[in-house]
Amino acid sequence: MDTNDRPYAFWLVSVPWIGQGPVPKILNAFASPREAYEASDEELIKRSGSKQVSELIKYRQNNDIFRKYDELVSGGMKLSFIWDDDYPERLKNIPDPPYALFYYGRLPENNKLAVAMIGARQCSPYGVKTARLLGEELGRNDVNVISGMAFGIDGISQKAALEAGGSSFAVLGSGADICYPDSNSDLYEMLKENGGIISTYPPGTPAVSRYFPPRNRIVSGLSDAVVVVEARARSGTLITVDMALDQGKDIYAVPGRLEDELSAGCNGLIGHGAKVYLSPNIFMSDLIEDHLCEMESGFECRNETLIKPAYDSPADKRHRNYEGKKDKEPDIEERLLEVYRKLTLFPQSAEDIDDQMKQSGETSPGETGICLILMELCLEGLAVQVSPGNFVRK
Numbered sequence: 001m002d003t004n005d006r007p008y009a010f011w012l013v014s015v016p017w018i019g020q021g022p023v024p025k026i027l028n029a030f031a032s033p034r035e036a037y038e039a040s041d042e043e044l045i046k047r048s049g050s051k052q053v054s055e056l057i058k059y060r061q062n063n064d065i066f067r068k069y070d071e072l073v074s075g076g077m078k079l080s081f082i083w084d085d086d087y088p089e090r091l092k093n094i095p096d097p098p099y100a101l102f103y104y105g106r107l108p109e110n111n112k113l114a115v116a117m118i119g120a121r122q123c124s125p126y127g128v129k130t131a132r133l134l135g136e137e138l139g140r141n142d143v144n145v146i147s148g149m150a151f152g153i154d155g156i157s158q159k160a161a162l163e164a165g166g167s168s169f170a171v172l173g174s175g176a177d178i179c180y181p182d183s184n185s186d187l188y189e190m191l192k193e194n195g196g197i198i199s200t201y202p203p204g205t206p207a208v209s210r211y212f213p214p215r216n217r218i219v220s221g222l223s224d225a226v227v228v229v230e231a232r233a234r235s236g237t238l239i240t241v242d243m244a245l246d247q248g249k250d251i252y253a254v255p256g257r258l259e260d261e262l263s264a265g266c267n268g269l270i271g272h273g274a275k276v277y278l279s280p281n282i283f284m285s286d287l288i289e290d291h292l293c294e295m296e297s298g299f300e301c302r303n304e305t306l307i308k309p310a311y312d313s314p315a316d317k318r319h320r321n322y323e324g325k326k327d328k329e330p331d332i333e334e335r336l337l338e339v340y341r342k343l344t345l346f347p348q349s350a351e352d353i354d355d356q357m358k359q360s361g362e363t364s365p366g367e368t369g370i371c372l373i374l375m376e377l378c379l380e381g382l383a384v385q386v387s388p389g390n391f392v393r394k
Contacts, residue, residue: 007069008033009081013100014068015055016175016205022050023099037065077176077203078103090114094221094247098200102176105196108169108222113291114144116219116244118237119153119229119254124262125384125392126345127230130254130277131157134227137280139166143287146171146222148215149191153229155184158191167195171219173212175205198222213239220244224291227252227277231265238265241274250290252277257346330382338362339373340393343383347390350374 012023012033029047030036036044041057059065072079080087080101089110091097101107108114115138119127131153138145139161147154149170158168170191174180176199179188191197200218201211216239220226226244228251231237241251253274256263270276277283329337342353350370357364365373374391377383384394 005032005034006079006081007066008037009100010069010072010079011037011056011060011065013200014063014065014202015059016201016211022048022052022056025050026053072102072203075177075203076104080107088222090223091218091221094217097221098218101198101200102202103196103198104176105169105192105194107196107198108144108146108167112142112144112167113287114146114223115287116146116223116226116240116249117153117157117229118147118219118226118240119231120235120237120262121150121152121154123152123156123230124260124346125386126256127153127254127262128156129345131229132160134229134277134280134283135160136164137284139164139168141284142166143284144169144195146219148172148212148219149180149184149187149197151181151183155187157229159187162187162190162194169196169198169222171215171222172197172199172201172207173215174207175199175201175203177203178205178207180207212236216240217243217247220247220249223249225250225252225287227254227283228266228269228274229254229277230256230262231269232261233264233268235265238269241269250275252283260346330380332380332382335365336373336376336380339365339370340377340382343377343391343393345392347386347392349389349391 012026026036026044026048027033029049030039036048037060039047044057045053080103082092082097082099086107087101088107090108117131117135119131123131135145135157143166145158145161145166145168147158147168147170149155149158149172158170161168168191170188172178172180176197179185188197198218199205200215205211213236220240220243223244226241226249228237228241244251251269251274253266253269254277255270256266258267275286330340332340338357339353342348342356350367353370354364354367364370374383374385378385378391382394383391385391
């Protein structure tokens with residue numbers, strides 16, 4: 001497309017509440033965006049066959065699209081149309097790919113592996129640690145982390161990847177010029193420098209709830225695999241999983257305790273066939289093995305099925321031989337160490353630990369004594385009080 005014609009294409013994606021649905025109909029009815037823009041109101045409605053065109057007509061009447069486009073470019077925002085060279089190849093392979101992407105920074109590279117990390121906003125210490133460790137592993141291995149910059153798992157994993165020297169990309173449910181949530185403003189700026197802020201919505205679009213589900217298909221669409229780190233049984237995170245399945249993406253879920261509400265969604269996914277996430281190293285090995293063909297030859301084999309011998313692939317062997325990682329014990333007094341060993345990433349009270357020690361035949365200092373030890377462990381930076389009377393290992 002000629003540079004002078006880009007403002008006309010921008011006009012087609014300038015109304016956020018109608019999305020990009022009418023665009024294919026308009027492009028099929030007219031030879032170019034410019035021809036559509038220059039058509040009369042009646043001709044545009046008749047030839048496109050879409051009621052939503054009326055909103056584009058109103059925008060054309062009330063706005064100078066050339067000035068709007070100049071403001072967009074001069075403000076540092078970029079716009080990539082589906083026919084542009086920098087438009088992500090992965091998105092071209094999903095059903096109904098977006099016509100255009102507004103973004104700051106850059107778009108994900110086609111020749112790099114990409115992983116979507118999604119999960120609960122109100123996550124547990126277990127979820128925080130899992131997201132951080134995997135984000136760091138992906139960042140160190142130059143794997144792009146895709147997420148929504150939301151509070152919780154999204155932001156934690158993206159920040160970890162960036163701090164490890166990697167790249168991450170946030171897909172927003174608002175205009176790319178709006179930082180949502182405000183609390184992630186530091187991350188927002190980091191992503192501009194070492195990744196990108198991406199949106200299918202034009203600048204100025206507020207963060208409205210109905211805009212978030214459609215953006216989830218972009219998160220999964222930009223990825224080779226999706227990892228779910230903590231999700232309730234009816235979590236909105238599962239919307240992204242459904243879209244990822246429609247796109248043929250690999251789904252991994254982090255397992256959790258049966259009685260843990262935040263793990264109900266992940267455990268359910270595993271029960272329905274999702275791959276089990278076990279550790280950063282095992283995940284990286286699986287990811288590279290599963291997508292080695294794509295890494296070597298671009299996207300030529302993306303839709304082919306990789307057939308592995310049943311129960312005899314390297315991934316199968318890794319999973320069969322997996323043992324949970326044992327953290328190195330700190331150099332502290334034995335009385336502190338006895339209580340420290342009972343701490344996990346799930347909150348426990350002094351009463352819980354006292355019961356554990358008695359059931360295993362150990363000598364317990366009693367609930368009061370355990371409380372004092374827990375406070376000492378907090379001062380040593382080895383434990384954290386996550387709520388009144390409840391502690392986790394740091």
